[in-house]
Amino acid sequence: MSSLWWLALPTLLLPIWWHRKKRVQVKAEPLASARFLPRTEPRQMRVWRWSDVTLLILRCLLLACAIAWLADPVFPWRGNTVVVAEGTDAQWVEREIKAAGFGDATRLPLPATEALNWVRAHEREFEAGARLLVLGDIPMPAATPQFRHPVELRTLSKPLARLDVRVAVVGERTPEWRRMFAALDGPLRVVEPAPNAKTELIVWDAATAPPAALRAPLWWVTNDAAFPELAQAKSVDGIRYADSARGRVWTSNAWPPANPAAARRLLETWRALHHAPVAYTTPATRFAPSTVPATSYASGALRDILMMALVALFALERILTHARRR
Template sequence: MASLWWWALPVLLLPILWHRQKREQTQAAPLATARFLPASMPVQLRVWRWRDLLLLLLRCLLLATLIAFLADPVLPWRGDSVLVAPGADPAFVDRQAREAGLADAGRIALPGRDGYRWLHQHEREFKPQARLLLVGDVAMPAALPHLRHALTVRPQAASVPSSEQHVAVVSRRAEEWRTLFAAPGGPQRYVVDAQAGPKTGLVVWDVPEPPPPGVHAPLWWVADTTAFPELQKAPQAGDLHYLDSPRGRLWSAAWLPPRDAAGARTMFETWQRLHAGVAPYTAPPQAPVVDAGAPAGPDGGALRDALAMALLVLFALERMLTHVRRR
């Protein structure tokens, strides 16, 4: 839609027409001795002063800059580039750039893992023949995008940082719950506490008595629904009953508590998918096919700052010159 503003370029004729109408005209003043001169047709001379020409030029430039600002043009100025995802090993990036023949190409640090999305938003900034190399822990898109430039993806999966999750277990079979949370292993470490605290992210309530007032946590696993009768009328998604309460979000399901390894796996997978969120997979090595007819990316606003500054300068000059001309 922004490119439609280029149809407003004929507006540049308005200052020209305005100046033609407002030029100073010489007024004829009869002289007493004019009767002794031979009769002739009067000739009117219209003289353009340099200030008029400069003012006309400034006004035309001001309108043209305003139209360009609204049209949001993007000039392809980037050449061969290496797009680096956050956390990529510099030695790995250098090696992949040399192998791809882009050792001297410019480096662009991406703001996040979604390199395909960033490239779609900024693809208009690259020259038509630019070659692109995407390196690092790049998130795999749901569908392979259509790009106008040759792109090579060289992934490097980042190591998952270790983290700690505090779990409060209130149960008469607390030892079984401790064994369950110690089983997953990996970078995620679960610390089982006897009561909820400020760091508690999950409360496992496996007793019929209701919890004392003032106990809060982002998520509750209710193994014994006697303590929370409101769960009997709670909404249901599959076999999971859920309810947002002043204490936090309550979960109740048939696999709480888990009775076997399959139930434990279902419990952890549901927790990861619905509450913690699933981390995007790293994109595989690939080279999408170049599609010259791929839709252009959105307006990038790459020149907006420069055009806005030019608008201010031209407007100030136009006002000053108009004031000088009127003196």
């Protein structure tokens, strides 16, 4: 839609029309000897001074610069480009670039989560015949992206990063809970310190109530009598929960889990609600050119230059207008 602002270029005729219509107001004073002079009709002359022409040019440039800023022009200047996700193995990148025939292409490092969105937003900067190669561990997008240029995606999954979650188990059945956490797979690893300020989950499998000063984002409790707030707890999938001053409290009559399936369901529920999902790597694919326009494009590099020019022209126009009136 921004390109439609070019239709406003005919408004450049307005300053020209305004300058041509302006006339210098001359005050007529009668003279005593004027009665001896032959009568002539008064005529109005348009006199163009150098300041008028300069002011007209400044105003036309100011209006044209404002229209160009609103239209946000972008000149295609990028050729074949390789977008490399940051942190990707350098040797693998070199092999893939050589195999794809992008040896002379420009390389552009970007965060893996922003690579595909960046390509889509900056497509106006690429020449008509430009090709793009995207390399790295690119997370799978929610919908299949569409590009106006041919894009080839080659991915390499990185090992999942280790994630330590601090869990404290308090009670007589501590070994059973620890065996359950030891069976947890994936990037999540559980350490078992004593409860402290950094503990994210406290498993309270004791008959007594915990100290009032003890806090944690999440509690798993087996004796709901020690937590009065559970009296009005809501229930979802067999788990009753309530928010308290200590943190969110979960409880169930089937704890600790009696079999591996129940332990798996409990751990997956915890992981889904309290930890970010693990991103899947997009499979290698080729995207054919599409005519579907993007919902939004990134601003072109010329827009900042046009804004500075706009400010400078406006200042000059005001200075010259003030000098002309004096």
